[in-house]
Amino acid sequence: MLSVHPVNDTYLGLPGYVFAWAIFIAGLSLFFYIIYKRSLLIRSGEADPRLASLGRRLSDLLTYGIIQKRQPRYLWAGVIHIMIFWGFVVLGLRSIDLVTQGLNMPIFHPLMQTAFGPFYDSLKDLFELIVLGACLWAILRRALIRPERYRGSHQFEAYFVLGLISFLMLTDMFYEGSALLMDQSGQVKWLPASELAALILQGSAPRFLAGTHAVSYWLHILALFFFLNFLPLGKHFHIITALPNVFFKRLSKGAIKPARWGVEDIDELESLGVEKIEDFTWKHILDFYTCTECGRCSDNCPANAIGRPLSPKMLTIKLRDHCFDRAPLFGWKKGGAPAEGAQAMVGGIISNDEIWSCTTCGACEEECPVFIEYIDKIIDMRRHLIETSQNPKTFNQVLMHVEKTGNPFGKPAAKRADWIKEMEGTPVRALSEGDEVDVLFFVDSYGSYDPAAQSIASDIAEGLHIAGIDFGILGPLEKDSGHQVRRMGEEGLFQLLLEENMETLNEIRFNRIVTTDPHAFNTLKNDYPGSLQVVHYTQFFVDLVDNGSLKPLKRLEKEDMYTYHDPCYLGRHNGIYDAPRKLLRAIPSLNLVEMERSRDRSFCCGGGDVMLWYEIEQEEMRMAEKRIQMAKEAGANVIVTACPFCYIHFEDAIKTGGMEDEMRVVDLMGLLVSTLRN
Amino acid sequence: MNIIVCIKRVPLTQEVDLEVDELKKGVKKDALAYVINDWDNYAVEEAVLLQEKFGGTVTAITIGDEDDEEILRRALAMGADKSIRIEPGERELDGFVISKILAKTIRDLEYDLILTGVQADDDNAAMVGTMLAEELGLSHAAVVTGMEPEGSDAIIRVELEGGMDEVSKIKLPSLLTIQTGINEPRYVSIMGIRKARKKELVVINVEDLGLSEDDLAQRTMIEEVFLPPETEGAEMIEGDPSSVASQIIQIIKEKGVSI
Structure with a gap:
């Protein structure tokens, strides 16, 4: 350790630690003020329970937050990110150490006197080089390879922050490197980063070394607090919000969130869906803050790939910008109304076609390293569009048909089981209330009425029959499962279909449900209440083949x-x-x-x-x-x-x-x- | 502008194998799904559009039982302000009786415009609109595809035969029968319809209207309802897609459609 720490010098007649305290208090106050302002919008968001299954949350936090398992799905970008992230983890201690030294409260001093001290010094030096290397690599990658998925992202901010991180590494290297050259104690440590800086500084005059030492320290501290306050202003907010966002991620897939969490009966609600930013849940607002603009979502989005106006990344960026506009750092109070004449969020900032472009395929959510959700947000915005009659007009008849006839084609409910008449040699039972059956085959509307889907339903019935399964269909008692209706945003109609189907299902005794369609399977399994024993036909038949009940023996005719x-x-x-x-x-x-x-x-x-x-x-x-x-x-x-x-x-x-x-x-x-x- | 819209609930008969009832005076209706008559849906939308633009109130009226209130609630959800259901009891209705009942109900209301659909999907009679106008002594126009108020008049567009349109001026108050396609009716969600329960729905018993027995006596007597006999003569067009297409175009042209 050097006898003269930069804070013990005097500057403009004042001791250095006065400046250190000034920077510390100003930097931290500003930071907490910004975080407070950012939190206002989160707190005005709708309810969203995210605390169940703490164990699972902690283990997911470890897997996806700390180990960052999703990062290497894009190999090199992922490796770079993991290098920087782990650098931050290791160097966090170093930063606190440097700050507390300046405050004349070196709380880590005792710890650094133990065997941990030299080990940590070497480790942090190693990571300074790793982070510096990763930053240079990232800069070159952005500049030379120019991945398409960064289009529309804040590129300048990315370069700026990579530069800033490099600057933090360099200032610490030169701070320690100059100290090494001035140190006469003869202690030998392995400090690769500091030694590199020392190599550069070698032969400099002692005055210059002392100056470098002091300047490096102050620049480092200033840059650190600048960085801290810069984070919540843009996409680097994720450095603060990503771990909480991963911790609060949704644990189950497939289901669409209820119109409002905690409201059992939607009749109690004044309105459904999301019209303005505060109608999103608090977690969804946290999602906006957390986006790193990496573009993996849009890179995998099929709508984006075929040129539709939807890019999940841009949707989040636009809504985050809107968050910052709605809740600016100065002058916004919780619950304040949007300015007169401001552009509408749904239909304006986010166009209707963007909202209708989504197929709810989930590719974006599967890819997002920080678990930002899209489907629930899209559906919530659709709910608003449906409620305010801003849906595509072509939906009108489809939804009316579903309501009136239980299928989107408007075909008579009485004809729902007509397809079984065509089945030669395969008896299919149309169940009535009070019946008992092993397998309830839920055909759903397309399987019942659409010729192509009917043939799939017929094949399933034939397969069940060959395997000797006791099965039946609901026929005219069956209503559309509502999977489509719910995802089109017509929540009221979905609830109606759900009630009617549940009433029917409660009147029939069955062991499990098999579906034609993954959508019906998904909605019965995840959207419907209780825990219906429901499997898709692929799951059901793989068991039959496994246990030998079915033997696919006949060879295929053609070499395909x-x-x-x-x-x-x-x-x-x-x-x-x-x-x-x-x-x-x-x-x-x-x-x-x-x-x-x-x-x-x-x-x-x-x-x-x-x-x-x-x-x-x-x-x-x-x-x-x-x-x-x-x-x-x-x-x-x-x-x-x-x-x-x-x-x-x-x-x-x-x-x-x-x-x-x-x-x-x-x-x-x-x-x-x-x-x-x- | 105060507008009254007369609407009817009709069965959805698309792809239904209709069966004639035992008396051969109608079809079996128990398994049918009911909806607002398509023309009336456009009429409600037109009324609501006019109200949104020029203010005033929209009142939707139907004659029917409690089940028919559904279409009134739908109209209320679309933007109508109040609604009236006239309970006919067990009485048989035809276009004449319906227009008598409607006229009697409407006579005491304040209105500048009455809208009905051109016709109803079930019997396709297209009588009520014009008969109601006559009953009330109103100027009227049928098969209206456009309407723009202009002071105490309205400029209307009417669809004629052979793809012709006629634009004329009509004095308000008047009655227009609305053709489909005049607008794009909005979707009202199930939640919207449920919420419309808060709006006014008045039920009037037909007996309380003070109509004479003669007014309530049907003028149209159905002798028999029957399914059209199955006929031969479906022509199967064969060949490759392009020759099939050109043959179809030929037929369409022969039938008088100008392409």
């Missing part, structure tokens, strides 16, 4: 190359990736190839809700068309899916793209059943 497309609501939302693949592998002589984007990075086909009834004009190509291209690139000529909507979209894309000769789409169930028939 198959690829499996993960439906979003089976894969990402419910984690079912292996059951369908296992079924495919059980089919003799089936050649399977994986697409580059598969499993949790699957690329949405276009979706099972809004897309069916509303065309976003701003679109370069269909999602399904792009997906078919991916299948082709993988070398496949048959794309297998396990969702009627994927099937419909792919079939359409193959026809409109004139690819009938080179590509085919099959539903997994149809494929399986074809290998069971003699």
Whole structure:
């Protein structure tokens, strides 16, 4: 240790620690003031319970917050980030040490006198070099490789902060490096960063060394407090909010949040959905603060990929800017009204087409390293659009049909089971109230009425029949599951369908529900109350094949190359990736190839809700068309899916793209059943 | 501008295999889903648009039982201010009786404009609008596709045969029967309809209107309702898509549609 610490010098006739205290008090006061101001908006957000399952939260915090498991999904960016993050963790202690030295309260002094001291000195030096290297690497990456996903991000801020972090590293290096050269004690420590600085400073006059020492210290302290106060002003707020955001992340997938948390009966609500920023939940506002603008969401967003006006990253950036406008650092009180003539948030800052572009596929949420949520926000904004009649007009009839006939086609409820009349040799029971059955086959509207989906439903019924399962359908008693309706933002209608379906389900005794459609599966499993025993047909049939009840023996006729497309609501939302693949592998002589984007990075086909009834004009190509291209690139000529909507979209894309000769789409169930028939 | 809209609840018959009832005077209705008559939906939207632009009140009226109140609540949710349901009891109604009942109810109300749909989806009679106007002694226009108030008049656009439109001036108060396509009716959410319960819904018993038995006597007697006999003659067009398409275009042209 040097005898003269920079704070013990006098400056302008005052001792240095006076300045250190001044910087400390000013810097910290300003910081707490800014954080207080930022917190006002969070506190005026809607309720959102995020404290259940503390153990799981802590373990997720460790996995995703500290170990940063999602970072290396983008390998090099992830490695750089982990280097800097861990640098911050290690160097945090060093910063506090430097500040407290200046305050003449060296609280870590005793600790540094122990064996930990030299070890930590070496460690922090090593990390200073790691962080410096990572910053330089990051700067070069941004400047030279220019990843597309950074488009629209605050690039200047990124460079500025990388520079600032480097500056912090350098000032500490020179502070310690100059001390090393002035130190006569002869202590030997391994201090790679300081020694590097010392190498540069070698041969300098003692006065210059002392000056460098003092200047480095003061610049470091000033830069540190500047940095602290700069963080909450932009995207680097994530340095403060990311860990809380990961801790408060949602633990379950698939379900849409209720209209308001804590309100059982939506009739009690004045209005549904989100119109202004404070209508978002506090966690969703924290999400906006936490965005790092890394663009991984938009890089994986299928709507963005085909040129629709939605970019999840830009949605968050725009809403964060709006947060900062609504709750500025000076002059905003909680509950204040928006300024007269201000642009509306929903329909203005975020355009209606942005809101309707989302397929709720969940690719963005799967990718976000800090677990920012998008689907619930989009649905909340849709709820507002529906409530204020700002929905696409094409929805009017669809929603009216669902309300009046229980299906989006407006076909008579009495004809819901008509498809079973076409089933030759496969008896299908239409259940009545009071009946008892092992498997309740929930067909849902498309399976019941749409010809393509009907054939999938027929195949499932045939498979169940071949396996000797006691099963039945609800027929005219079944109402649309409401998955689409809920995701279109018509919460009232969804609740109505849910009530009616639950009443029916309560009148029938069954052991489990099997669904045609991953969407119905998802909504029955995650949106419906209680815990219905519900499985998708792929899960159900993989068990039957496993236990030998079904033997797919018949070889496929043609030598095709198959690829499996993960439906979003089976894969990402419910984690079912292996059951369908296992079924495919059980089919003799089936050649399977994986697409580059598969499993949790699957690329949405276009979706099972809004897309069916509303065309976003701003679109370069269909999602399904792009997906078919991916299948082709993988070398496949048959794309297998396990969702009627994927099937419909792919079939359409193959026809409109004139690819009938080179590509085919099959539903997994149809494929399986074809290998069971003699 | 105070507007009265007369609306009706009709069955959704799309793709329904209708069955004639035992008396052969109507169809079996128990399994049918009911909705607001499509034309009336446009009429309500038009009334609400005019009210949003020029102020005043919109009153929706229907004749029917409690189940029919649903369409009144829908109209209220769309923006109507009040609504009236006239309970007809067990009485059989035809266009004549309906217009008598409506006229009697409306006569005491303040209005500048009455809107109805051109026709109702169930019987397609298209009688009530014009008969009601006659009953009230109002100027009227049918199949209206556009309406713009101008002082104490209104400029209206009416759809004629053969794709022609006619623009004329009509003196208010008047009655217009509204054609679909005049606007884009808004969607009202289930929650919106539920909330509309707070708005005014008055129920009037038809007996209390003081109409004579003659006024309430039907003028249209249905002899028999029957399904059209199945006929031969469906023409299957075969060939590759482009020749099928050109044959279809040929048929459309022959039938007189100008393409």
